[in-house]
Amino acid sequence: MIKLHVLASGSGGNAAIVENGRTGEGVLIDCGICKRDFFERAGEAGFDTAKLCAVLITHDHSDHTKGLGVVLRGLAKAGCVPEVLASRAVYAASRPVREAAESVGAPVVHFAGGDGLSVAGLTVRPFRTSHDAAESFGFRFDEETVEPCGEAEEGAPLGGDLDSLGYMTDTGVVTDEAWEALAGVRLLALECNHDARMLQTGPYPYVIKQRIASNVGHLSNDQSREALARLAHAGLRHAVAMHVSQENNTYRLPREVFEAALADDSGIRRFATEVSVAYQNRLVSI
Numbered sequence: 001m002i003k004l005h006v007l008a009s010g011s012g013g014n015a016a017i018v019e020n021g022r023t024g025e026g027v028l029i030d031c032g033i034c035k036r037d038f039f040e041r042a043g044e045a046g047f048d049t050a051k052l053c054a055v056l057i058t059h060d061h062s063d064h065t066k067g068l069g070v071v072l073r074g075l076a077k078a079g080c081v082p083e084v085l086a087s088r089a090v091y092a093a094s095r096p097v098r099e100a101a102e103s104v105g106a107p108v109v110h111f112a113g114g115d116g117l118s119v120a121g122l123t124v125r126p127f128r129t130s131h132d133a134a135e136s137f138g139f140r141f142d143e144e145t146v147e148p149c150g151e152a153e154e155g156a157p158l159g160g161d162l163d164s165l166g167y168m169t170d171t172g173v174v175t176d177e178a179w180e181a182l183a184g185v186r187l188l189a190l191e192c193n194h195d196a197r198m199l200q201t202g203p204y205p206y207v208i209k210q211r212i213a214s215n216v217g218h219l220s221n222d223q224s225r226e227a228l229a230r231l232a233h234a235g236l237r238h239a240v241a242m243h244v245s246q247e248n249n250t251y252r253l254p255r256e257v258f259e260a261a262l263a264d265d266s267g268i269r270r271f272a273t274e275v276s277v278a279y280q281n282r283l284v285s286i
Contacts (some may be wrong), residue, residue: 001143001163002122003285004187005045008033009169009242010280014064016189017047018122018141018165024048025120028055028082029139029167030064035074038067041283050080053120054109057086058129059136059170060094069100076104083107085117087126093134113137113177118144127181129171132216138168140181165189166231169243172215174227182231187286189278190228192241192254193218199248218243221257228261232271238286240276251277 003019013032020026026047031038042049052075058064068084075082084101088110091097101108111117117124123144126137143162166182168174169191182188199209199220211217219227228239239262241254258275278284 001161002141002165002187004165004167004189004240005042005047006189006240006242006278006284007038007041007045008280009278009284010244010246011063012246012280013037013067014169014243015067016167017042017045017052018120018167019047020121020143021163022143023051023121025051025053027120027122027124027141028052030058031055031068031071032063032065033067033071035067035070038071039074044283045285049075050078052080052082054083054085056124056126056139057084057090057094057097058138059131059133060090060097061133061170062096064170065094065096065100068096069103072100072104072106081106083109083119085109085111085119087111087135087137089135090133125181127177128175129168129178130173130175130216131170132211132214133170136170138166138171138178138181140185141165141167163187171219172217174219174223179230184233184235185231186235186237188228188231188236188239189242190224190231190239191219191243192221192224192249192257192277193243194220194245194248195250195253196220196222199245202248204247212248218245221249221253224254225257225261228258232262232273234271236271236273238274238276240278240284240286242278244277244279246280251279
């Protein structure tokens with residue numbers, strides 16, 4: 001029902017589309033990539049960018065916002081002007097987000113943690129994460145109805161089994177709000193940023209290493225394994241490792257720690273959850 005297209009994930013730039021599989025409408029989470037990569041990877045995913053209803057901003061760091069202006073202007077040329085959703089603090093702190101919205105006259109909606117937003121036939125619940133930004137958020141998406149952004153089509157079916165997706169990157173710890181919001185989802189996108197040993201022995205300056213490993217930095221592989229082990233349940237069908245560091249991690253290690261999180265002490269799988277890893281330079285769809 002709900003689809004996730006990760007266009008890019010990592011310190012070089014982030015963007016993901018959450019698609020309502022019933023209607024084809026979608027929500028873009030962050031836009032830290034160039035216009036070419038956005039349109040090429042959205043097309044590769046089979047997503048019609050004319051059906052993009054909104055852009056959600058997790059926080060104000062440039063790897064999540066730097067491409068928003070060129071992408072919104074490219075969408076506007078095709079007649080699509082999605083609303084921009086950001087917290088007041090993030091909107092005030094991010095000049096790229098403000099200038100991008102203003103450049104196309106996009107409606108701006110401010111949210112706070114715990115709010116319930118309705119967009120693209122989905123209910124979106126922002127929750128606070130712990131990151132060194134003006135504010136930072138993850139999101140839970142729940143299928144709402146099949147009604148599109150405008151008026152409902154006559155005779156359109158409602159209800160049924162409602163789908164859910166949890167999305168969390170850029171946090172040094174799993175907050176209480178995150179535990180609650182991510183519980184019971186069918187799809188889970190969870191940060192798995194760095195290997196602690198690789199970070200400490202790697203080339204980054206000491207102050208950067210301390211920042212990444214802090215409670216307002218990024219989740220390590222070990223933290224992500226523990227989080228997934230706690231959040232795993234029989235209805236979790238897919239987990240994708242997000243924001244993997246190209247300097248302080250490998251793409252193999254997050255897959256291994258996610259697999260370990262889904263196994264019992266004897267190594268036997270507890271749940272039939274599929275595991276994926278998101279990449280910096282290529283599309284991953286789940």
